[in-house]
Amino acid sequence: MNHHFLILTIPTAIAVMTMILSPAQAQNQAETEQGFQHMHTDMKATFLIFLSMEDEYCLGTLIHKQWILTAAHCYLPFIEMNIASNEEFFYSDMGELKFLLSVQHPNFSRDSAEHDLMLIKLETPVELNKQLTLAVLPTATDGKTGENCTVSGWGWTWRTPFTSPDIQVEQKVLWFSEKYCQKPPTRQIPVEVTGNMFCAGVSLDTMQSCTEITAAPILCRNQLQGILSWSEGCVLKGDVGYYTKISRYTDWILRVIHTH
Numbered sequence: 001m002n003h004h005f006l007i008l009t010i011p012t013a014i015a016v017m018t019m020i021l022s023p024a025q026a027q028n029q030a031e032t033e034q035g036f037q038h039m040h041t042d043m044k045a046t047f048l049i050f051l052s053m054e055d056e057y058c059l060g061t062l063i064h065k066q067w068i069l070t071a072a073h074c075y076l077p078f079i080e081m082n083i084a085s086n087e088e089f090f091y092s093d094m095g096e097l098k099f100l101l102s103v104q105h106p107n108f109s110r111d112s113a114e115h116d117l118m119l120i121k122l123e124t125p126v127e128l129n130k131q132l133t134l135a136v137l138p139t140a141t142d143g144k145t146g147e148n149c150t151v152s153g154w155g156w157t158w159r160t161p162f163t164s165p166d167i168q169v170e171q172k173v174l175w176f177s178e179k180y181c182q183k184p185p186t187r188q189i190p191v192e193v194t195g196n197m198f199c200a201g202v203s204l205d206t207m208q209s210c211t212e213i214t215a216a217p218i219l220c221r222n223q224l225q226g227i228l229s230w231s232e233g234c235v236l237k238g239d240v241g242y243y244t245k246i247s248r249y250t251d252w253i254l255r256v257i258h259t260h
């Protein structure tokens with residue numbers, strides 16, 4: 001097996017509405033609730049930022065008082081940036097954040113999922129507190145197969161376009177091996193997974209439907225190991241997500257932060 005076709009397409013819709021279903025699944029799907037159930041978990045991510053475009057969102061992850069990490073496939077310009085408060089209310093009363101500049105990874109291109117990272121600098125540093133903390137960049141380099149991780153994000157309890165996302169979800173997932181990611185059972189054609197990416201989920205053979213915000217961060221042992229690049233199904237419900245491997249980019253990230 002040396003022919004892994006490149007079939008990655010960067011989702012053009014930013015709030016990804018995932019509906020890749022077989023006829024049988026589609027039948028079931030029509031009968032089931034498609035949104036997220038409200039649930040109670042103690043752990044809630046406190047480093048998420050909403051990046052709003054017209055009627056779409058991307059998640060950003062706060063990694064420094066003045067810097068947000070997100071996916072390069074998120075479209076600029078952002079109209080608004082807000083702290084994704086984990087309180088009941090969507091908008092934080094800490095006010096809107098002001099955008100100063102953005103730096104895409106220089107080797108990112110729209111026809112590949114490789115190097116799907118972008119840094120955003122805020123005009124002024126944010127004030128950290130219990131509700132707003134920094135995600136920690138990874139120290140280790142590689143080899144996390146089998147690790148327990150958590151992907152954090154926001155979704156919609158109902159499919160209600162043009163309203164704000166209304167639920168924060170923490171999904172426990174497993175870091176899958178590269179081999180497993182390349183040949184998921186739900187696919188006819190192998191997926192190209194390079195050393196700069198990894199995939200994680202609960203299972204590779206289900207595909208659920210939901211509306212969730214893209215560029216969700218994944219943490220393993222409390223370190224930010226990935227930013228969601230693309231997925232099949234719904235990562236916040238445990239479907240497989242393909243992540244940019246942050247440990248491969250920490251040098252670039254730190255260099256950008258120190259030179260801008």
Ligand SMILES: *[C@@H]1O[C@H](CO)[C@@H](O)[C@H](O)[C@H]1NC(C)=O
Nearest residue numbers: 105106107108115249251252
């Ligand atoms: C981009 O790719 C070139 C050629 O492979 C490489 O030399 C360079 O280091 C890459 N840039 C970054 C920031 O990784």
Ligand SMILES: *[C@@H]1O[C@H](CO)[C@@H](O)[C@H](O)[C@H]1NC(C)=O
Nearest residue numbers: 144145146147148149173174
């Ligand atoms: C992940 O969690 C499962 C279930 O809690 C546990 O059995 C397993 O050992 C954990 N894996 C690692 C690498 O810590």
